[in-house]
Amino acid sequence: MEFEYFVVFAEMRTGSNFLEASLNGFEDLQCYGEIYNPHFVGHHNKDELFGIDLAQRETAPIALIERIKSNTDGIGGFRFFNDHDPRVMAHVLADPKCAKIVLTRNPLDSYVSLKIAAQTGQWKLSDVKQRRSAKVTFDEAEFLRQLADKRDFQLDILRGIQTSGQTAFYISYEDIGDTAVLNGIAQFIGSKHQIDAAAKSTKKQNPSDLEDKVTNYDEMVKALASIDHFGLSDTPNFEPRRGPGVPGFYTASRAPLLYIPIRSGPHDQALNWLAGVDAVGVDALQTGLSQKDLRQWKKQHPGHRAFSILRHPLARAHHVFCQYVVPKEDNNFQDPRRIMRNKYGVSVPKNGDLSGYSKDDHKVAFINFLKFLKGNLAGQTSVRIDAVWASQSSLLEAAAVVALPDVLIREDQAALQLSRLAEDLGLSGGGYQPAAADTPFGLADIYDAQLEKLCFQTYRKDYISFGFGDWSA
Secondary structure, three states, X not given: OOOOEEEEEOOOOOOHHHHHHHHOOOOOEEEOOEXXXXXXXXXXXXXXXXXXXXXXXXXXXXXXXXHHHHHOOOEEEEEEXXXXXXXXXXXXXHOOOEEEEEEEOOHHHHHHHHHHHHHHOOOOEOOHHHOOOOOEOOOHHHHHHHHHXXXXXXXXXXXXXXXXXXOOEEEEHHHOOOHHHHHHHHHXXXXXXXXXXXXXXXXXXXXXXXXXXXXXXXXXXXXOHHHOOOOOOOOOOOOOOOOOXXXXXXXXXXXXXXXXXXXXXXXXXXXXXXXXXXXXXXXXXXXXXXHXXXXXXXXXXXXXXXXXXXXXXXXXXXXXXXXXXXXXXXXXXXXXXXXXXXXXXXXXXXXXXXXXXXXXXXXXXXXXXXXXXXXXXXXXXXXXXXXXXXXXXXXXXXXXXXXXXXXXEEHHHHHHHHHXXXXXXXXXXXXXXXXXXXXXXXXHHHOXXXXXXXXXXXXXXHHHHHOOOOOOO
């Protein structure tokens, strides 16, 4: 069935502005905002759309949908919240010509985000540099009222879809930046186009932990103890979901060993060890596998072992900084490097000339790079979240779709742990050589508690998930 228009069912602070902006990136889709908001038509300070004003909309609400259908080059749609016109909700739920997208978010996150927006007056963020922050107080009665309204709204949507024999496209807040999901939504609606990236005009505003945003956090946890299905202790993760990256895996030439790399880790050192197990050169290792190849390899090597090597988040961030940001040679990072320099104070030499680049310069630039990463990993910058600095947690989660490493090795324990792994398989081991210090300055040259604290804020999930302590310990 071909749809004639679409509706995005959502709530305030669920990411609907971001989703609308992304949908409007498709050439044949146009979302007109909250066209049934009680206070405006479409967007703030607008009181009419296609010649229909607030008074006319009140008298004949469905006429606005007909105007959208007849005046849109492609497929038009709108966002609809639980306090919008119930006559319209009944109409669109019963209409099989309306494509239905249901956007959801953790209700507690939405509640806190709404209170922060009300306190700061910032309802939409275009860049992290303009972000306003605040801490708010949790009100149990207020939250439970909002939760009841959200539940009723979702149940009404579900019942309307079920009783009319239709279906809807459900999307969570965590997926609104996933290009593959956005292309899936567009295909569901009926678009003939695809996009390469989500909208960059809107950023997530409050990506930090709830504990950092709520003044009475302990009181809130206690109040919600009986309904703790909100993941209060979860670390927010706004990184895009990735493919497993199987072509980048390596297998030994003969031994039943699979190496699952984590970008910006001790990669060359791991490859040299893996090759040494079979006393061959690195070029004898097998890589470029498909998922089918990997399944066949597993079947052919019963008792196989898979391993990855974790690098301390601060050491890894510094390695990325020295490898991709300080020098200018890598063409893939020229645009992000320029944005970091111009907008985020990452003051590395413009032309890559390090002759006047001091240790103090390096430290200041690295501090600003960590600050940039914090916003970037939270989806608050226009720069892509590249795999070279994505969290190790997200990269392993992606790989886990096809292969979980049964041995996770810390870099500082790699020689010992890899030797034990080889012994478990009855192998002699290849001899592991640690990575050399970064250049032009090593992390030890600039390390202090400030860097550690900032890195923890940036890679909190990696620190907590893998139990990392201070790099200097």
